[in-house]
Amino acid sequence: MRASWLIAILVLIAAIWPVATFSGYHLFQLTMVVVYAIAILGLAILTGINGQISLGHGAFYAIGAYTTAILMASWDVPYWVTLPVSAVVCAGVGFLVGLPALRLGGLYLALTTFALAVAIPQVLKHKAFETWTGGVQGLVIDKPEAPFDLPLTSDQWLYLFSLFVGVIMYALAVNLTQGRIGRAMRAVRDHAVAAEAMGINLAMLKTRTFAVSAMYTGVAGSLGAIAVAFVAPDSFSVFLSITFFVGLVAGGAASIGGTIIGAIFIEFVPNLADKVSKAAPGAVYGVILIVMMFLMPKGAGGFVADMWRKLVKAGGR
Amino acid sequence: MTALLDVKGLHAAYGETKVLHGLDFAVQQGGVTALLGANGAGKTTTLRAICGMVRTQGAIVLGGKHIEGMATEDIVRLGVAHVPDGRGTFMELTVEENMRLGAYTRPAREATADFDRMFGYFPRLKERFRQQAGTLSGGEQQMLAISRALLLRPKLLLLDEPSFGLAPLIVKEIFGIMRRIKDEEGVSILLVEQNATIALAFADHAYLLETGRIVISGPASDISKDESIRRSYLGY
Amino acid sequence: MEGFIHQVISGIATGGIYASVALALVMIYQATHHVNFAQGEMATFSTYITLTLINIGLPYWVAFLGAVAISFVIGVAIERLLMRPVANAPVLTSVGVFVGLLLIVNSVTGWMFDYTIKQFPSPFSGKPMLGGFLSGHELGSTGVTLAVLISVYLFFKHTRLGLAMRAAAFNPVSSRLVGVRVGWMLALGWGLAAAIGSVAGCMVAPIVFLDPNMMSGILLYAFAGALLGGIDSPLGAVLGGFMVGVIENLGGAYVVGTELKLTLALIIIISVLTLKPSGLMGRKVYSRV
Numbered sequence: 001m002r003a004s005w006l007i008a009i010l011v012l013i014a015a016i017w018p019v020a021t022f023s024g025y026h027l028f029q030l031t032m033v034v035v036y037a038i039a040i041l042g043l044a045i046l047t048g049i050n051g052q053i054s055l056g057h058g059a060f061y062a063i064g065a066y067t068t069a070i071l072m073a074s075w076d077v078p079y080w081v082t083l084p085v086s087a088v089v090c091a092g093v094g095f096l097v098g099l100p101a102l103r104l105g106g107l108y109l110a111l112t113t114f115a116l117a118v119a120i121p122q123v124l125k126h127k128a129f130e131t132w133t134g135g136v137q138g139l140v141i142d143k144p145e146a147p148f149d150l151p152l153t154s155d156q157w158l159y160l161f162s163l164f165v166g167v168i169m170y171a172l173a174v175n176l177t178q179g180r181i182g183r184a185m186r187a188v189r190d191h192a193v194a195a196e197a198m199g200i201n202l203a204m205l206k207t208r209t210f211a212v213s214a215m216y217t218g219v220a221g222s223l224g225a226i227a228v229a230f231v232a233p234d235s236f237s238v239f240l241s242i243t244f245f246v247g248l249v250a251g252g253a254a255s256i257g258g259t260i261i262g263a264i265f266i267e268f269v270p271n272l273a274d275k276v277s278k279a280a281p282g283a284v285y286g287v288i289l290i291v292m293m294f295l296m297p298k299g300a301g302g303f304v305a306d307m308w309r310k311l312v313k314a315g316g317r
Numbered sequence: 318m319t320a321l322l323d324v325k326g327l328h329a330a331y332g333e334t335k336v337l338h339g340l341d342f343a344v345q346q347g348g349v350t351a352l353l354g355a356n357g358a359g360k361t362t363t364l365r366a367i368c369g370m371v372r373t374q375g376a377i378v379l380g381g382k383h384i385e386g387m388a389t390e391d392i393v394r395l396g397v398a399h400v401p402d403g404r405g406t407f408m409e410l411t412v413e414e415n416m417r418l419g420a421y422t423r424p425a426r427e428a429t430a431d432f433d434r435m436f437g438y439f440p441r442l443k444e445r446f447r448q449q450a451g452t453l454s455g456g457e458q459q460m461l462a463i464s465r466a467l468l469l470r471p472k473l474l475l476l477d478e479p480s481f482g483l484a485p486l487i488v489k490e491i492f493g494i495m496r497r498i499k500d501e502e503g504v505s506i507l508l509v510e511q512n513a514t515i516a517l518a519f520a521d522h523a524y525l526l527e528t529g530r531i532v533i534s535g536p537a538s539d540i541s542k543d544e545s546i547r548r549s550y551l552g553y
Numbered sequence: 554m555e556g557f558i559h560q561v562i563s564g565i566a567t568g569g570i571y572a573s574v575a576l577a578l579v580m581i582y583q584a585t586h587h588v589n590f591a592q593g594e595m596a597t598f599s600t601y602i603t604l605t606l607i608n609i610g611l612p613y614w615v616a617f618l619g620a621v622a623i624s625f626v627i628g629v630a631i632e633r634l635l636m637r638p639v640a641n642a643p644v645l646t647s648v649g650v651f652v653g654l655l656l657i658v659n660s661v662t663g664w665m666f667d668y669t670i671k672q673f674p675s676p677f678s679g680k681p682m683l684g685g686f687l688s689g690h691e692l693g694s695t696g697v698t699l700a701v702l703i704s705v706y707l708f709f710k711h712t713r714l715g716l717a718m719r720a721a722a723f724n725p726v727s728s729r730l731v732g733v734r735v736g737w738m739l740a741l742g743w744g745l746a747a748a749i750g751s752v753a754g755c756m757v758a759p760i761v762f763l764d765p766n767m768m769s770g771i772l773l774y775a776f777a778g779a780l781l782g783g784i785d786s787p788l789g790a791v792l793g794g795f796m797v798g799v800i801e802n803l804g805g806a807y808v809v810g811t812e813l814k815l816t817l818a819l820i821i822i823i824s825v826l827t828l829k830p831s832g833l834m835g836r837k838v839y840s841r842v
């Protein structure tokens with residue numbers, strides 16, 4: 001327990017340090033790592049901890065992004081106020097979408113969410129909402145400046161702001177998953193029947209977990225929209241959802257810390273692979289998925305955790 | 318008489334749980350061997366072991382050929398028919414399709430001729446020929462299961478509790494037909510039964526299984542006569 | 554009224570494509586309880602194979618059948634190499650492998666045949682037929698689709714191999730006990746599904762044009778069709794596919810407009826799961842929580 005706090009603090013220090021040293025673009029990339037980490041964290045709570053599969057979390061990311069963009073562009077709402085709004089909106093949508101599929105097997109949820117991910121760009125493009133969404137063109141929003149005349153560039157401020165939100169989100173997630181509710185979530189994943197016998201209301205727990213998960217990914221979408229300062233339907237294709245899924249698996253589905261590894265992976269690997277060929281990122285993702293499934297069903301995070309445990313054990317002897 | 322099936326030092330396990338601890342037994346050519354024992358003794362597991370459906374150690378020799386470690390499909394193709402625990406009916410398919418599957422490893426033309434022989438044993442199946450097998454009664458499903466197994470033209474027939482869940486009258490009828498089948502088809506039988514009376518009356522040799530070990534073996538008639546065995550193991 | 558009939562008939566024509574892909578999905582689902590998320594991408598790849606064979610000078614139907622055969626072999630190979638090791642794995646693992654397969658097939662397609670949109674020839678004349686209700690291609694492709702569906706039905710119903718494949722799907726343990734090689738039956742099922750997908754791809758490509766993401770929308774309609782008909786009922790899936798085709802066309806023309814057709818598929822999926830999770834013809838779905 002103490003070791004993991006130490007690691008968390010070290011990670012945080014390592015995370016703040018680039019503000020001074022990194023250039024604008026690299027800082028932006030790190031901001032996106034934080035954003036993706038929060039998005040994947042949402043998925044990890046759902047899939048890793050509660051055992052429900054979503055192939056459509058890109059849709060919640062999109063809804064969060066659009067909520068923020070619309071609030072900012074149409075109503076001049078300050079960027080930081082949009083985050084709680086988008087959290088509420090995404091939790092609600094998640095609750096509604098998950099509801100029908102949750103009572104059925106995991107595969108049905110995967111199917112439904114996959115369908116949601118494929119359909120969402122069409123909805124965002126639709127004429128009926130064009131006045132708010134900007135249709136195919138999307139919306140451009142202003143990049144926030146550092147408040148209180150702090151001597152920071154916009155990129156630096158954005159990074160710190162995302163980091164701040166990220167730390168809160170992670171702290172809440174750790175709190176949630178290590179407490180009574182977290183145990184119930186894991187019980188439902190591992191022994192659904194026994195969990196039900198113990199008095200856990202399966203449907204209720206699963207729908208709520210889904211809502212929380214959608215909320216996390218939605219907030220990530222909001223932060224992402226603020227960071228990119230632009231939203232458009234085609235940035236939220238089904239590939240985004242699959243990317244999150246890849247990040248989740250790469251980081252180790254059930255590991256909270258692994259989500260950061262997953263986020264680093266999906267931010268940097270496509271950039272590197274893209275230099276090889278346009279087809280390479282997809283191929284790399286696909287190969288990674290299959291290899292992870294075959295070799296390390298717990299993912300990189302789980303792998304590291306296992307190694308850590310073995311090291312500790314070896315040291316103790 | 319020579320042994321059609323000869324088993325030596327058979328161990329079997331489900332994962333970590335060891336269930337059989339070194340069985341030696343044989344089924345004679347043309348004979349009926351009964352395997353008796355209480356619930357959980359490992360009778361079903363023994364039959365599964367012969368068919369390669371569980372992890373085993375030890376020698377299983379069928380007609381001089383070692384079959385341990387072979388795939389179930391290949392063992393079946395050597396002429397081992399297994400009427401499993403719970404009868405193994407293809408519920409969604411028709412009676413006809415179930416029977417066609419029984420003859421799956423043989424040329425279609427031969428099979429159709431064999432169907433009539435099965436109807437000779439079990440006329441009820443002819444009436445139900447086009448019906449979905451899941452709608453058959455328990456007794457009818459047992460008849461179908463035996464026919465399905467015989468359609469393979471097996472050398473060795475493994476029967477797992479054919480009397481299970483059936484009314485005494487039906488059990489009697491089925492065992493009556495089994496006698497005919499044994500003579501007419503020239504098949505050797507390894508019979509697993511809870512109902513010792515009926516099994517010992519049908520078999521010529523019997524083994525008694527207790528928690529994965531053979532505790533008694535001998536001619537069926539001796540065992541059914543032995544008062545003490547009857548009282549301590551067979552419970553009647 | 555005439556417009557309405559036109560929409561219904563052309564809905565049936567596209568419905569045939571959905572029905573084929575839905576059937577391919579259901580065949581694999583029945584045998585393995587897995588949903589092949591890569592079914593669409595595999596069909597797209599097959600369509601490119603057809604185009605390649607046409608481009609090297611083969612007559613259309615030779616290329617068509619050649620691609621069907623190659624797809625069959627690829628399907629069998631994928632099952633034996635990739636799917637066999639995860640046959641009994643938890644859902645998350647199998648979904649991971651299927652999505653991985655989707656990504657790989659998609660990338661390989663893009664890498665081998667590039668990402669530009671290509672025209673794909675139709676073997677049928679483009680002239681309107683049946684009093685202008687249908688184009689020659691729609692009529693021809695519906696005919697091909699129906700021929701495929703009927704052959705598949707006859708194969709499963711009236712051949713020994715078809716019976717063994719069904720048996721292996723329903724009850725693998727008993728199938729082994731009658732000597733059916735269950736592993737190979739699953740592989741054949743994959744081959745058949747890939748072959749059917751290949752036909753669907755070739756029939757839809759002249760309408761929607763060929764690019765590596767051609768089938769992603771169609772896969773969604775096929776999901777909707779399979780769920781509507783009952784995901785464990787092949788006949789239901791075919792029926793569901795045709796129904797989704799008609800619903801999509803009518804809905805696109807009169808209700809939601811063509812821009813929201815994909816959303817219609819989503820609505821169908823959610824409605825079926827909410828109102829009648831077993832679909833119209835499927836067995837009851839048990840919660841596997």
Ligand SMILES: Nc1ncnc2c1ncn2[C@@H]1O[C@H](COP(=O)(O)OP(=O)(O)OP(=O)(O)O)[C@@H](O)[C@H]1O
Nearest residue numbers: 331334336354355356357358359360361362363511
């Ligand atoms: N699939 C399995 N996995 C784990 N253990 C099993 C399995 N099948 C059977 N066993 C165990 O193996 C032992 C022997 O079971 P088996 O079915 O062979 O007994 P049996 O003699 O046929 O009993 P019955 O008369 O009740 O059919 C039992 O303790 C049982 O719990």
Ligand SMILES: [Mg+2]
Nearest residue numbers: 360361362402
């Ligand atoms: Mg038994």
